[in-house]
Amino acid sequence: MKFKKVAKIFLSCMVAGALFTGCGGGDKPADKPAAEAPASGDVKLGMIAHLNVTEKKMDDILRMVQEDSGVKVTHYIPTYYDSLKLMQMGIESGSVDQISLYKSVADYVVANNDKYEVANDSTLKTLSDNFCFALRKEDAELKADLNKAIEEMKADGSLEKLANDYIVNVDKGKEPPAVELPMTDGAQSIKVGVTGDLPPLDYVSADGKAAGFNTALLAEVTKRSGKNIEIVDIDSGARAAALASKQIDVIFWVVVPNGDKIPADIDTPEGVELSEPYFKDNVEHLKFKK
DSSP, X not given: OOEEEOSOOOOOHHHHTTTOSOXXXXXXXXXXXXXXXXXXXXXXXXXXXXXXXXXXXXXXXXXXXXXXXXXXXXXXXXXXXXXXXXXXXXXXXXXXXXXXXXXXXXXXXXXHOTTEEEOOOTTGGGOEEEEEEEEETTOHHHHHHHXXXXXXXXXXXXXXXXXXXXXIXXXXXXXXXXXXXXXXXXXXXXXXXXXXXXXXXXXXXXXXXXXXXHHHHHHHHHHHHOOEEEEEEOOGGGHHHHHHTTSOSEEEEXXXXXXXXXOTTXXXXXXXXXXXXXXXXXXXXXXXXX
């Protein structure tokens, strides 16, 4: 399997501005002054950096969802992080009070660290996201190939089987299983940017082996599309700029809000198109046990 580690991509949103209206990441926690104590009823919430939604915009979205619920709930103040590891460091240091994950990831974290528990909030249980590939609008043929592979996998049941094998039935107390990507001599190679730190969905182990559900899905896409895939491990906040500058060809993964509470294109930068969804998961928050 061909694999590349990108420690840090020094690109700014100005570089990507010709193609995108914005790039994910917002302010990095390390660059911020010590967090001030929130107002009564407020909760500082750690989140993975989005492609195009700033922390301020995410604050507005969370307020809107909570107001639409008709239930008086806590006001969440979002802070972006580039990885799950950094989010966990944030909650352990007290920079945030809770972290926002997907249920599959939250289950993994709780199984591997008994300091965490689910933060129950009835409004959050109504939120879910669809997972997609993101690519440049100009790459219409590549998008068609990806969509074809996804639709075939849905139709023949292999997509559901992968979800069962790598998410539902996997031993959550163990590191996600590594997956080898097949390589074909002479085949077109595409660079796929992954965060590598969202087990069991998206994971790259300490020894550089890509693992988990998304890698298994990429292996199947490789077989069906005839293309070789080079995995590029990249910070979440650098993904949009990397795609715009053509350092990568595809972002994997990108989420689209499910349902009508949040506009489906809220986090899709200008010049970017998304594939058909391949997975759906609910939003879930974790906190430290009292």
